[in-house]
Structure formats: C-alpha cells, structure tokens
C-alpha cells in the first residue's frame with residue numbers, strides 16, 4: 001500500500017518497516033562495536049557500501065564491479081573481525097528472549113548444571129580473593145563455564161590440584177614462581193597457573209586499569225569464562241563476564257554475580 005511518493009520512489013508501509021528495522025539493526029551493531037577498533041572498521045565498511053550505492057545509481061559499471069568484489073570479500077573479513085561482537089549480539093538476543101525463565105521449557109529442554117557434573121566451589125575462590133585484596137597481593141583467576149580453556153591452560157604450568165584457598169594464596173604469593181599470570185579453574189579443580197590471557201583492546205577502559213584488568217576483560221571477550229582480577233595496587237576486586245568489566249566490587253557483590261553467572265541454565269549457556 002502506497003504511503004507517499006518521494007520523487008520517482010513509491011514508499012509503502014513495508015518500506016517504512018524495512019527502514020525502521022535496518023535502522024534498529026545498525027544502531028544495535030554500532031552500540032556493540034562502539035569504542036573498539038572494530039567500530040572504525042564498521043564505519044569504513046558502511047562508507048564503502050554507501051559509495052557502492054552511489055556509483056551503482058550513477059551507472060559507473062567498472063567502479064560498481066570493483067566495489068562489489070570488495071564488499072563480498074569484505075563480508076567474510078567482517079565476520080572474522082567482528083567475532084566478539086557477533087557473539088555478544090547473539091548473547092543479547094538469547095538473553096532478551098528470556099527462554100530460561102519459562103519453568104516448562106526449563107523442565108523439558110534444559111539440563112541444570114548440578115545434574116551430576118562437578119561444580120566449582122566458589123567459597124575457596126571468594127575467600128582467597130578477600131585475603132589477596134586485604135594483603136594487596138594481586139591475583140587473576142579464571143573460572144571455566146562451558147568453553148574449553150585448555151589452550152590457555154597449556155600457556156602456563158599445569159597443576160591439576162584440588163581447589164583450596166591456601167593453594168590459591170600460595171600460588172599468588174609474591175615469593176611463588178607461579179604468581180605471575182592467571183590461575184585457571186576448571187571443573188572444580190585448579191587446572192593451571194601462570195597462564196597467559198588475551199588482552200582486550202577496548203579503549204573505553206579507564207587508564208588507571210593496567211594489563212591485569214585488560215587480560216581479565218580480554219579473556220571474557222574471547223570465552224564465556226568468568227574472570228576475577230584483584231588489584232595489587234588498590235586491593236579492589238573486579239569481575240569480567242561476557243566482555244563487561246565490573247569494577248570495585250565488594251565481596252558479597254562479587255560472590256552473587258559469580259554465582260548467578262556460573263549457575264545459569266545450560267540452554268542459555270549454549271546461546272552465548
């Protein structure tokens with residue numbers, strides 16, 4: 001059905017709906033990539049696409065063909081560059097559908113994490129963070145959720161020991177040869193120490209936060225693990241989840257966030 005005419009263009013309700021949906025989509029994508037290097041790539045790609053539309057409308061055939069090739073190869077490159085953002089976007093959709101809140105769906109489709117699988121005990125971790133914070137020792141602890149973290153474990157020293165507060169404190173003691181880097185906790189055990197984590201290039205991170213916090217954020221962008229950073233300088237605790245860094249957490253807040261994130265139902269986990 002025709003709504004109005006714009007020069008030679010007939011604009012209908014469906015066109016308006018189409019424009020609205022594209023606007024929302026571009027806005028959401030912009031929100032996800034804002035502040036990262038990817039945002040500049042995104043804007044660059046949009047400009048090339050606009051140039052393509054213009055040369056196509058003007059009938060410049062050779063230029064149109066060149067830009068067409070560029071855009072089709074660029075689409076593949078975009079998927080690689082925007083891995084993290086695409087993941088966050090799908091996560092956003094997964095969360096907003098709120099499937100996990102339906103009791104019926106929970107019962108029939110989801111496996112709760114406590115059905116026989118070994119769950120990581122959070123108490124030793126929280127207690128260790130408390131001591132590390134009060135002693136200004138500094139620490140970086142990765143708690144596995146679903147994603148396989150073995151390649152990160154192999155970047156450090158494999159330990160494979162029972163999880164306990166004294167062992168965590170011994171690892172992060174400044175006299176320990178293992179205190180540098182991150183401790184990786186997997187299936188309720190300390191899997192490895194001295195692990196090297198990917199560093200985030202998010203330029204919105206406050207300059208006061210150094211590489212420990214960047215590594216925590218980077219790991220949470222690359223995987224679904226929960227990463228705790230205890231600052232050596234301030235003793236403050238931060239938690240990185242799904243590419244978000246929650247800073248200056250009090251102990252109870254750290255525990256609640258960690259608990260609810262790690263105990264989310266499995267179906268939701270797979271959407272992330």
Ligand SMILES: Nc1ncnc2c1ncn2[C@@H]1O[C@H](COP(=O)(O)OP(=O)(O)OP(=O)(O)O)[C@@H](O)[C@H]1O
Pocket residue numbers: 138140179180181182195196197198199208209210211212213214215230231232233234
């Ligand atoms: N990519 C990384 N992977 C694992 N650990 C890292 C990484 N980068 C830094 N670290 C750890 O963080 C420690 C402190 O780094 P830095 O002082 O830059 O961090 P920070 O964020 O300022 O934290 P703090 O407040 O504790 O000083 C390093 O000695 C190292 O143990």
